Amino acid sequence: MALVVEDGTGVSGADSFADLATIRAYATKRGVTLSADDAVLEPLAYKAMDYLEGKGLGLLSLTFPTETGYVCSLTDADALVRLANAQAQLCIEQHNGVDLAPARTGDFIVEDTVGPSYDEV
Numbered sequence: 001m002a003l004v005v006e007d008g009t010g011v012s013g014a015d016s017f018a019d020l021a022t023i024r025a026y027a028t029k030r031g032v033t034l035s036a037d038d039a040v041l042e043p044l045a046y047k048a049m050d051y052l053e054g055k056g057l058g059l060l061s062l063t064f065p066t067e068t069g070y071v072c073s074l075t076d077a078d079a080l081v082r083l084a085n086a087q088a089q090l091c092i093e094q095h096n097g098v099d100l101a102p103a104r105t106g107d108f109i110v111e112d113t114v115g116p117s118y119d120e121v
Helices: 020-029 038-054 077-095
Strands: 063-065 071-073
């Protein structure tokens, strides 16, 4: 299945900010050779997008909130290039053995106190 690349026009069904050639070119400029086999690289691109989307940014909706509450448009070509670069960098990280979604083991920290508790003050 081929990636459907967002180009800033609200491409229906977009699931990527970069095509495989762009991801490979980004890596090559950084001295990294990614697989020439699309069947190997494409899942990395999807996992990279899953990671970006998992940050709760809603990136493929073409807008995302900023910490100031304003909405930025992804029609800005520079923003799209930066997001494509982020996706490509995440592909490199996976190529280097980084698991973007490691299985969690053990308990979650529910509360962590640093310093005296309110009961001690």
